[in-house]
Amino acid sequence: MTLDDCRSGEPAFAELVERVATVYEVPVRALTVRTLLHLPLLASSGGRILQSDVTAELERNADRLGSDYEAIEHLVPTREHPLTDLRFEVLPDRVANQIFSRLHYLRSSRDGSRNFALVDPVHRLPVTVCSVSPLEWALVGRQLRASFGIAPGTAWDVSRVYSFEVAPKNAISFLLAKVRQVMRGVENARVLTTAVDPNLAFVGASYRAANWQRWMSVQARPYLYVDGTYASPRQLRLRYGGANLPHLRAANPGTRFEQSRVPLLDSWIYCCRLDGITENIPAEVQRRLRR
Known part of the structure; x- marks a missing residue:
């Protein structure tokens, strides 16, 4: 198999994921992302991977994912609700930390974050969660100032997002819209940013649906x-x-x-102004930041 096959969800890879997820009783999407994070270590410099290695990595990640879900079973929602029934809330740090340290593919939370969630109307369990932190990526901050006039210290980063399997369609974009409203009230906050990693099969659809725009890309470094x-x-x-x-x-x-040895795809930086319209920057003029 090739790493590109896995990133693009080719049938051979998709069927493997589905089979392993069924056996281990874990969500397909979460298993896909975790496995894609680890496959670059197994890939040759040309991007080829043995199918047996892919299967073994899926099983390893599925086993760990299952243990992570069990560890915070009391926080995992099991009932589906319409998007309009979910409630927007500030999420306590201790709850956000448990979810991100166990279920987010990075398995960590970011200190100093503001955490938000859509919760179900019955048990008040988080369905979709996100974490917003002061932007620490200096490379991106300098480009925001040079090209968009955004002063240092006024950019906030959506550093973590996690959506449970029962989340309805458009839950992430709906949450992002609510977060934008709240962050408008933060003194000196001017823009929200996030990094989208296409190596993990992320395409930025939820951000575009929430009227974010891709402003630049950042050269990938090895995992x-x-x-x-x-x-x-x-x-x-x-x-x-x-x-x-x-x-x-x-x-x-x-x-x-x-x-990792295989070349990785650049990260995309999506942005959303807290006031006014977020500019649509044509892809051909977007800056590629090197590091």
Whole structure:
């Protein structure tokens, strides 16, 4: 198989995901994203992967995903409700942290975030959740200032989003619209941003439906892994004090620190002005930020 086949949901990959998700009783979408996060470690520099390796990785992630769902079973909604019946609420940090640290593909929450959710009208369980944090990506912040006149410190980042399997269609875009209304009341907040990673089969549809626009892209860096499990540079710095792989290998001889070899697709930066219309920037003139 090829990594492109898996990203684009080709039938061979889709059928494997469906089969494993059924056996392990986990959501197809969540399993797909987690597995796509780990397949680059197994792919050759040309993007080829053995089907047996894909199956093994699906099973590994399904087993862990099942354990994660069990750990916060008390927070998992099981009934479907129409979108108009869901209620918008500020989500307590302790609840958001449990959901993001267990179910989000990064398996972590962002400190200093404001958390919001659509909750079901009966049990008040979160159905779709998101986290909004001050933008920390300096590269993006500089481009926002240079091209769009957005002052430093006035951009907020939608850093985490998770939607349970029972969420109705358009739940994420509906939540984003509610969050925009709330963030208009935050002093000096001018724009919302987010990074969409097409390597995980994300296409930005929910953001476009909420009237966000793609303003730029950012050159991809290899994914990093610790003992075969994905770790972001932030997680490596928090856990080991740095993200330089040679240094980490020297300081931790019993731990495998690896990175993907296959070229990855650039991330897309979507933005939404909190006041006024968000400009539509033609793809051919969007800046590609290098790092």
